[in-house]
Amino acid sequence: MNIYKPELVEIKDIIVETPDIKTFRLQFKDPQLQNNFTFKAGQFAEYSVFGEGECTFCIASSPTRLEFLECSFKMYGKVTNALNRLKVGDTMGLRGPYGNYFPVEEMKGKNVVFIAGGIGLAPVRCAIWNVFDMRSEFKDVTIIYGARTVADLVYKHEIEEWKSMKDVKTIITVDPGGETSDWKGEIGFVPTIVEKVAPQSDNSVAIICGPPIMIKYTLPVMLKLGFKEENILTTLENRMKCGLGKCGRCNIGSVYVCKDGPVFSYLQLKELPEDF
Amino acid sequence: MKNFVITREQLANLASKLLGENWTVISPSQNGSKYLKIKDAKDLIIDSALKPTDISMKEHFFPKSETLFFFKRKKDDYELIDAPGSEAKTVIFGAKPCDASAIPVLSKVFNWDYKDEFFNKRVENTVIIGLACKFEDENCFCTSVGLSPLAENGSDIFLIPLSDDKYFMKPITDKGRDFIAANETFISEADNISEPINDFSTPQKRFSTENVKEWLDKNFESKFWFNAGETCIGCAQCAYVCPTCHCFDIVDEDCYSCGRRVKNWDSCQFELFTKHASGHNPREIQGKRYRQRVSHKFKYYKDRFDELLCTGCGRCTRGCPVSIDIGLILEDINSHFLETINVNN
Amino acid sequence: MEEEKFEPKITAFVCNWCTYTGADLAGTSRLKQQTNARLIRVPCTGRIDPVFIIKAFEKGADGVLVSGCHPGDCHYNTGNFHARRRWIFFKQLLDFVGIDSTRLYFSWVSASEGKKWVDVVNNVINSVRAKGPFLGYKNLNKETELPLVNKN
């Protein structure tokens, strides 16, 4: 078997999240593959535009909703720019799912706190819907999401949906200066808002994802709030090429982020050499 | 176990026969640059005293550039076509122990979870005839990494010179035994001759890999790295000539109606290797990249796969444009480790 | 057989201000020219990186034409002077590695020289046609192409 060969998927829908972020809804061209495809929240895949290359993102849709597979990406380099040029009905390639996942099963019966910044909401959103689709099995759910400006918030419609849910506490914030005149949410950086909201830390699991600088300042806040190191989970965004534990790009010490990650607890991160 | 003996002439005849049967026959090249596919048995080079070739043997298992598949555009759809794999039976004559022993080491990473069939197929189709080594210079350190000029790891058949003209032939693997059986007309059985006793000058052991690893375990942040990597210009020739370096890049090449996805050699010594799209780079200076190279070879790979990612061939030192000597770096690490022990005692 | 059918592919890099306009003039003046040249409009001949020319050969061009404003007429004052100096090197470099540099043509065609453009293009096409296909680079492509068996 050629492990580097992707499967063909068709773009069924494109949602423009922000001026430079899009979400693709994908379906396998082969109906059998579509029926058999499963994954777990937090896993990632390799998406390819033929002729341009491959790119790694998490799967942004929930494993409880398998009709489509969704991915969100921000335009940065060669492949994401090429992705941006694709239209509904176009064919692209997909390999996956790869990597480990959020321990959703073990989180049952606990409070769950989701913290995300910018496009870091994508993997968190996957877990959010996964939890919502089994809502009764979890205790309190809190979502804290921030972006630089109002325009940079992704999944805007879903945020509204979450806000309207009674059994979820949803706090949305933008960085100071990023608000609009009619902005009703919070204003402030994510770590500050987390400290202010101070989610319950007993019997709680936190999933954090966002830019490295946000994670760096949020972690001490979480510890201060009393979260256990093993209950703070994050996903690492190392550069990857193969996703298969071969190409050596995502190495942090002897860890292959693509195989042993991307999900790590703070307890595990502390043990890794500072090489990410 | 049966013993076999083969003469230089018989080796040439064997190569000639295999070429006639469309085998791919590989031997070190005349000018010492690489392991080359030969077309004529007279180009066969069997020489124990040969200096290791400029680039290692790995390219015959893990080529510098390899097509993963082709893609063809059809209106709005694509067709993916597997690259035709090489089915040719291959034999490598005169592999240095430091080259042959890299193959099982590489095999670990290419097979630890997902299996890289491109690599595996080549290994499967290839008979490696190793040759005891009588070359030594100040860059060699095979004995320090647990190998020796007589190391049989990775070889299917191993040759030890009995005289200038005659070789003791030792089957190592089943594949080697089958190869000997299939070609027995070229090989003499010699029960009266036993395996030659080692009369090789063995390179002196220069450091202990256990010490090195123990030091690496504790000194990720050491200033040592920034001195060691200071003069490195990040050219990555060390990784490209290395028998065990296996990092690669995957790129697409397009030509309108069809194109291909390719796997190319890459190296952790390049700045772009780990640079994120956002511009953040975990290894933004050469010192960190040099640390990665040494640590991967003597710590990370050992932690993960219980193998050293180095066979002591010395190529990286011989070719380094700024004469950085990995052997000396490891000697330094070794002595740093011994110093810490002395201090603690 | 093959040679009878050979029609050269010419890539022409032309500057926006002079040659492109000149070629336009040739069109509006209904001057007839052969159609083997594909024009690529660039702001100035100074913008033409030699890597463009290599790329054109890689992608199957049998000849490359580079054309811009006459010296002294550059819209950006000096672009074509810089370009000219680079070509002196590049042409000799191509020759040195054995790429037939006579497949690389340079010309100055101003916005008013529609007729000259037609002559230049026809000359280039005729002379490349006489030379035949540029096999050097075409053969290199074989290494990376889809094997013929699957091509159909």
Add this chain to the structure above:
Amino acid sequence: MKQLIEISKELLESRKAGYIIGYTEDKFHRTKPFIAHTTNDAEKLTFNQKAVHNLAVYLTRLPKPKEGKIGIVAKGCDIKAIIGLIQENQIKRDDIIIIGMNCNGVVKDINIDYNKENSQMKCSICELRTPKHANYIVGALEDFAKSELTKNILAEFEALSAEERWKFWEKEFEKCIKCYACRQACPLCYCEQCIVEKSMPQWIDSSPTTKGNFAWNIIRAFHLSGRCIGCNECERACPVNIPLSLLNRKMGMVAMKEFNYRHGIEPDQPTLIGNYNTSDKEDFIM
């Protein structure tokens, strides 16, 4: 090398120089580049016929010292590269202190002692054995065994037919493994982003196929046209021994023949590429 060490120690001690880029010798008697930060380090500095590496390469790669200038040990080749960098506005003459070395030829292979066979052709025709533009001049000129210029390889090569030349380079470039050691070892290759790393669009195929290798090597040679100072470090760095200096020397000849220009001689001289003359020849233009 007492004088070299003394000058260096003085420069470091007085903090006139933040560090000194020089050479040291390892226990196998191989000379290698070395950065001296302290007076203790300075004791290890040396210079000999194995000091072949072009140290100017570090001027654009090392971080600037916190205090003081950059000291650099330089033989003729290094000087040319330094002057070239000054001409191209990459460094300022005032930011560096040049300890010029009288040079008695350098080796080809660092593992072997200097002898007639292990010597570089460039040394036989060197005009800069005593460096110009240096702050100090150290060492003495001695006679050394020069490699004989028995034949003009360049002229011989040019006498071949176009087809033979193509065949020659096809064979040579086929070997290229795209490690970019030639680029990294070159003191004049300092672009922040090399053209091969530009991916939108991908101008030069990153695969080491013969086609991609042609593009890379031609463009590399072109980018060094009229800029190469002839230190041959690219060729020495090449792990697969492609005769890169042949290309560079040819381009050097063109610069000489067409423009009577050599790079890296006078810091005030305008560069060849990057300037123009209205009377440049244009007999090749239709």
